[in-house]
Amino acid sequence: MLVKEKTDQAINILNQENIDCWLTFVRESAIMHDPNLDFLTETNVTWPSAFIITKGGEKVAIVGQMDRATIDDLGVYSPVLSYVQGIKEPLQTTLQRLQPRQIAINYSRDSEVGDGLTHGMYLLLMDYLREINLEQRVVSAERVVSRLRACKTRAELDRIKEAIDHTEDIFRLVKSFIKPGRTEREIADFMLAEVKKRGLEVAWEKDHCPAVFTGPETAEAHYRPTERQVEPGHVLNMDFGVKVKDYVSDLQRTFYIRSPGEETAPPEVVHGFQTIVTAIELARQALKPGIQGIEVDRIAREHVVSQGYEEFPHALGHQVGRFAHDGTALLGPAWEKYAQKPFEPLEPNMVFTLEPRLKVAGRGVVTIEDMVVVTEDGAEFFSTPQKELILI
């Protein structure tokens, strides 16, 4: 069971990081959902709730009385404490008993997945801790939760792989649907129907999953499919993924629409495509535990620029897990918006995308997004990498 597996992993990480206690403090999690809660329970909680994991191996849950039965059923927490009027007393009593030297809580300037505690809840928690003289013990849980999320267990990898397989299937199916005159919208609808037929959901918001861009005049990324029609001579690209048991895939593929009599794509499209394939392969070869994402990003970025293209206006790759953009460590440049993420050392069982892009003037955007998993001494493709332009 995932909650058991991930809370056990959390205990290991607390020991490696030498942190006594990890505290997740949430309320009405259907409204503001700390992304770390998904590793701690299978359902939302209603009233202020605390999930406490200790280095020594304790797992304590404190929840409102009417949420109790659901948490009991997990069979993971002992004790499960519950209350009617307020969490303050059971929370203070528990922390006074544990006397942790460090209380790691979910906030982070740099990492959204480490930043699940709202500012109001932070103020409330600090009030409670001050009353029992533990407020000085608070530290950020960023390292703990980033590693917990990033280093996938076998069960998590299997779910992602299943999502990848469905995505690749649907890319194969849509190939015979694409032809001149079809609109981006029609192509997306074809794919969404296939997702529905399989009883799945898409990996991110339905309005731009899949995202479909045909020809040279598109919004290029993060935009909904339009009524623009496929035309011969267009480069068409798609960004698409599905969700399987809460884990997702995130892949991009590039197609070329041949004109009548045209055997293959024109040289400038082929050159663009080969540049992307090579950038991805160079990046994959560089990936290994211990390296920083900024180094991997630089290798792909410099290759694209060396071939005469503008550098891509985003990171080379991000982690994938419960979200399409998941995790702290990033294969990205040292840009302000990426904060410290490109400097996090990589670890085994992290899953990344590799997704450089470039524009071919008058044709469209060439981009491939494949997924890789970091191994003990390198990285392997987790998706079946696109090595050939898909010719329509």
Added chain:
Amino acid sequence: MLVKEKTDQAINILNQENIDCWLTFVRESAIMHDPNLDFLTETNVTWPSAFIITKGGEKVAIVGQMDRATIDDLGVYSPVLSYVQGIKEPLQTTLQRLQPRQIAINYSRDSEVGDGLTHGMYLLLMDYLREINLEQRVVSAERVVSRLRACKTRAELDRIKEAIDHTEDIFRLVKSFIKPGRTEREIADFMLAEVKKRGLEVAWEKDHCPAVFTGPETAEAHYRPTERQVEPGHVLNMDFGVKVKDYVSDLQRTFYIRSPGEETAPPEVVHGFQTIVTAIELARQALKPGIQGIEVDRIAREHVVSQGYEEFPHALGHQVGRFAHDGTALLGPAWEKYAQKPFEPLEPNMVFTLEPRLKVAGRGVVTIEDMVVVTEDGAEFFSTPQKELILI
């Protein structure tokens, strides 16, 4: 269009509250979703983004370049500023131009819907503001966002009403499905099939929406339907709602399962049911703009206790909107977990549930949850109130 309507309403509220500027600061909103973002855009944003509404009527959005086209399309923000590397410069420049005396941001100790800013994002924002000497201008936007969410526009009320109508339909349909021998799970599945047939979603997590409780030995609330079978003599209750265009309903209904030859429910069940009906009617009559929720809760709570029952272990009622538990003002007692919510004065166009409950020994839980809307001088039922036990 809802975003236009709600951002215009926000400008009015800023003028009433005399606050110069409301700033919503988010990133990767698919991961941590500030509930106020739903009034500001129709889609998630990826990189650090700011939505600024001013008392003077300006609406400014600052987003990552690849999110820009989607925000432009809303036609609500002017200017829409975008960036590639970092938000700091455009955000600082905008605030320096506006020079607001107050910058209201989304944090609150007491209200989860007012508490959309994470602690890490708060720290980041304060760093930016300190550099331009505006950090002293920060105030909580709790009042602004609570009123914006609570005071429904016509379009919002229409959506909620539509959700209520579907819910009442499905309660009517399930009546003929319930009979001795059916399990809670089967009853829930019947209702879920009906939701699916209508192309809707349920109002909260599917695993306990509907929640179905039959007989005296149940978890009573917030728990999934079990294999427990309906038996003659049982009181059965359900908690259920659906979502229509992002707005939900939340209703409970009580059924009594007659034994062969039994005409009506036994006196103790009838007495319990009448107690709940009366408590709801007394509460509805007390509801009006300006009153505090604690007063309304007290009227219903005292009535239930006066009839010889234990007081219910939760608030009399909560707001309903985009979430089943929505909004700050609450019809509840002065318990720690409810913080200041029971003391917020009520306003017209707030939508509340009224949901007292009590146990009838050996039979089950009697509870009705109806929905009301606050008017200029009172409150009206928004759902069709249950006045009779539903006899099976």
